[in-house]
Amino acid sequence: MAPPGALRRTYTWIAGHTPWSAWARRNTVFTVAAVPTALPATAAFAVLIPAPGRAPVALLLLLLLQPLLTVLQRSRLWALLAQDVPPVGHLRPWWTPRGWLERLRAESTWRQYGYHLLVSPLAGLGGGLVALGWAVGLAGTSVFAWSWMRPVSERGTGWTDDEVLLTVAGALLLLLTPWLAAGLARLDSGLARRLLGPNRARELERRVEDLAESRAGVLDAADLERRRIERALHDGAQQRLVSLAMNLGIARAALRDLPPEAKAVIDEAHREAKEAIEELNSLVRGLHPAVLEDRGLDAALSGIAARAPLPVELTVELAERPGPTVEAVAYFVVSEALANVAKHARANRCQVVARRHGDRLRITVTDDGVGGADPAGGTGLVGLRKRVGSVDGTIVINSPLGGPTAVTVELPCAL
CATH class of the missing domain: 3.30.565.10 (Histidine kinase-like ATPase, C-terminal domain)
Structure with missing residues (x-):
């Protein structure tokens, strides 16, 4: 017998993947929403197939619509799946000639163009199939609800084999259509993230370069700070200690009639001052020796x-x-x-x-x-x-x- 926790998880998973669940509704709406955004590319193919000579015009129009279509696709992903596709950054605005030239040269533009030209029509076709699956499934499942609308001469006294078959087929279709919508949504969203957003490899390269530059700046700043501390110690604390040691040496030489205890204190202070100067010299050399910068x-x-x-x-x-x-x-x-x-x-x-x-x-x-x-x-x-x-x-x-x-x-x- 399965433990209660496993049964509860199984029940929760089944309830979350039923045809009337939020999971099914979200994926269905996302796939069906691909139909209107696929219309420009579908129209371009409709012009291209019967009249190949107009292909450049159709493809150029699709290229001009590419920024707007990219915004619509990113909005669809964010609003329906809560997936954020970052926009590709450019140095100049799109309405300037240099801005358009920059976008035409950018690799990201042609990735987005490939999505709108190839992936978007297929996503629209998938959305149409999902909508058709729901419609046919509902119609088949509810066959007994609308069979009374048929003429009396065509109605039987009971359920026919065809009605039972349609009902079973409609129920199966209602069970399978959400999974078709989920598969199409996952495939479409994955391709959209890769083709409509920034190139991840190039973004990582750029980030590594930025981090290297910032790290070099931090190291230079730390080196400058060490030099500043070295100058402050050399010109401030070290000079004061030298002056103190000199004054103590003068006092020891000049004040000869002091008691032995006072002379011992002066001698000890003079010795400690000289040791402090030596330690400070070692510290300054460890921070950033002047000879390293000069020679x-x-x-x-x-x-x-x-x-x-x-x-x-x-x-x-x-x-x-x-x-x-x-x-x-x-x-x-x-x-x-x-x-x-x-x-x-x-x-x-x-x-x-x-x-x-x-x-x-x-x-x-x-x-x-x-x-x-x-x-x-x-x-x-x-x-x-x-x-x-x-x-x-x-x-x-x-x-x-x-x-x-x-x-x-x-x-x-x-x-």
Whole structure:
């Protein structure tokens, strides 16, 4: 025995697909509404078949009516099936000569024209068949209701075999016509979405281009913001700390008769001020070093290699400078990779190679450490992946146990 939930769902499905259901009415009205919109193409074929010489005129008239017919078809889809077919955007209005020339050149115009010329007449024919199916089905099912209208001489005393056959055939037709309408509605709406709306592939391409442009703008804005923060720190907070350290140094040298406790406080403050200056210098270099903007990636990477706690062999071969955003990402990659080597690799030496191959910048950081770096773990490697991915770059980390470890990054030079 079927569970009550399954029986309830079956009953609901049957009730929703009866000939008198909203589903049947909606599909029927949609398919029958295709008949009037198919009249222009039908008229064009009516002129074309008996008089082929008038074919250009008939097809031209249909082309002129194409914008209006497209609006009517989109309205039919929205009003009867609640399906929205977005309009195709154009740069110029249709009533201007350039607007018409733009539409004639557009691929979307000829897709819409193909729908109105080929699909619309077939949809109109299908709508006529659905209307005929309903009419014949109702007439056959109600044969006993109107059989009394026949002459008395033709009426029998009971039901004839023909009347029973007509009644059964009419009932079957009433059951099948809604499904015919549903199939035609689904086919027509699917073709309308593909032919009357924008080209989905081209829309996706355009959207990808827009997203790439907007992302490049965001990256440039972020890079400019980093530079602004670097200048603010360098010219503001850093200068104040330097002035504070100088004043504390002068006070320590000039005030010799202070108690030992006061001198200790001044010494501690002077030492902390100098440490704060060093930390601020490191922070500023991490944000956007001035040498990167002034002298390029070669000089900036040389500074990183010189400050590294282990020997670094640096090779930079760049015929021309990449974009500023790519330079900043490359600087961050090398800085973070060398920091990871110093913290975790227990390496004796490291090699950094930066070369340009066509329109790609390839950076390789290799060390002779213990290896075993997990690309999926650790905030350093995850940060590298995110920073490289922000400019459509790729990163490959090869770090077997026992070493060596090689981090290879490729970045697009133009962004």
